[in-house]
Amino acid sequence: MKVTFLGAADAVTGSRHLIDTGDRRLLLDCGLFQGYKALRERNWGPLGVAPASIDAVLLSHAHLDHSGYIPALVRQGFRGQIFSTPATRKLCEVLLADSAHLMEEDARRANRTGSTRHAKALPLYTLKDAQRALSHFVGLPRDGRLKLGANEIRFTPAGHLLGASCITVQGAGRRLVFSGDLGRAKDLMLPPPQPLDEADVLLVESTYGDRRHPAEDVQERLGRIIRSTIDRGGSVLLPSFAVGRAQALLLVLQRLRAAGEIPGELPIFLDSPMAREATEITQEYGRLLKISSGELARLCEGVRVVSKPQESLKVAQAVAHRPGVVISASGMATGGRVLNYLQVMAPQARHHICFAGFQVGGTRGAKMIAGAREIKIRGEYVPVSAELSHLEGFSGHADSEELMAWLRQFRRPPSQTFVVHGEPQAADALRSRIQDELGWQVRVPQHGETVEV
Ligand SMILES: [Zn+2]
The missing domain is CATH 3.40.50.10890 (Rossmann fold)
Structure with a gap:
């Protein structure tokens, strides 16, 4: 199994990880880069893999830093299906249309005010692209299980946002767990993330890897x-x-x-x-x-x-x-x-x-x-x-203590753990806690890096 970190490797946005199991190429999330201009410009660069060569997208949840690049992927030739929970799909209908609308507005404004370095500012994608992308979505059955070729996929509740999931990919003799974004143990509206206890390869988010939420009411x-x-x-x-x-x-x-x-x-x-x-x-x-x-x-x-x-x-x-x-x-x-x-x-x-x-x-x-x-x-x-x-x-995100508690539920150390989806300082703080407190093999991958796992 090969993992290529196409986004959210050195940043908290742009979640995109390509899993190659030998018989399928699966893209875990397909998010937009947001925030600093240098990061946002990555949305305009090459994805790092030919969209037409990807068999399916497995989408953890609807937030744009996880889903917002999907219309661009489809526009660039992706032909496969996009799997998500039904609630995620429903939320994406709203979020992707809005994202496209904002991009079209921005391009129009830039052209009107002449505030573009380009001859003509173009949106990354249009409302039409977003609508076309939505037709690729397939809602999962209630048990969240799916078979793609020789691979068994499972979506389990992650808290965090309505419909949000952790994704387990079992293929090529390996079990890979992707945390997606993890919710809190005590959220106002959502139950805590469902525990997972086994992985050979683990990708864990680190948005709050260096911080604790205040114990405020x-x-x-x-x-x-x-x-x-x-x-x-x-x-x-x-x-x-x-x-x-x-x-x-x-x-x-x-x-x-x-x-x-x-x-x-x-x-x-x-x-x-x-x-x-x-x-x-x-x-x-x-x-x-x-x-x-x-x-x-x-x-x-x-x-x-x-x-x-x-x-x-x-x-x-x-x-x-x-x-x-x-x-x-x-x-x-x-x-x-x-x-x-x-x-x-x-x-x-x-x-x-x-x-x-x-x-x-x-x-x-x-x-x-x-x-x-x-x-x-x-x-x-x-x-x-x-x-x-x-x-x-x-916050809808687990803090550093809650992330560590989630990790402690694994019955044996994954042979490789990758800390993703955090600002560099947060990702590194969680990496060092995992190494010191759990003794696991862990590192922060580089943007664009491919690893054999
Ligand atoms: Zn999120």
């Missing part, structure tokens, strides 16, 4: 933030990933309201068409969650769902002047309607901007929590005077 902290902000006449902006995090935030806001910890009349806005769709999908797949059907049904109760772009601008003006709480995407403030709110709220000290998820280096979100006093939005510099916070307790 997110509901209590968010309640305090909201109360102190509205007391001084300000509003709270929650930049949020539309899928997963937005639903967790809605759940916590409903619980705060039910407990009387925030005023019942305080307006709450959900301004992200994608988050609305993702909430419906979450409600459809309620059996995968650990919250009651009553709470699930009430996620949007009393929440004003903003749909039209014009309405979004109006709501932004309203909350800039009167207290309210807004959930809007994107979660790292790289684009989307959250920019409407940042533009009017960031310059005012009475408002509070609360990031509730991992912020990839190079994004506006990462810059703001690092203390940037101004940010560039739509070509203009906007001063940042609002209060800022980062609620890491909302």
